[in-house]
Amino acid sequence: MYTVGNSKQVDEQVAALPAEALAAFHEVTVFLQVAPWNGNPFIRERPDAPMRTQTFGDGGSGMVTYLIVEYRRLVEIIQVAWYG
Known part of the structure; x- marks a missing residue:
């Protein structure tokens, strides 16, 4: 298992998420604890x-x-963004 950390800036980004996004954000943090390498590379060429x-x-x-x-x-x- 991995520990998930974040900064004050990320805490503010999470606090700004709409209510309907919070459960999904919690699910992604569980994913990050278990299998973070299964995420998409930030730069496809790497x-x-x-x-x-x-x-x-x-x-x-x-x-x-x-x-x-x-x-x-x-x-x-590093960053949490909501486009919905």
Whole structure:
């Protein structure tokens, strides 16, 4: 299992999510604890890079960008965006 961390800025982004997005965001954080490497590479040309993205919500209305720090078993959320 991985530990999921985030910054104050990310806390503010999560607080700004609409109510209908919160359950889906919680699901994506569970995903990040278990299988963060299954997310999409942030840069397609570097599929093994530790910077990844994962969509969440109905139709992929939200996206989490994160960095995997493997030696610490840590996933650091960098940004949360909601497009819905």
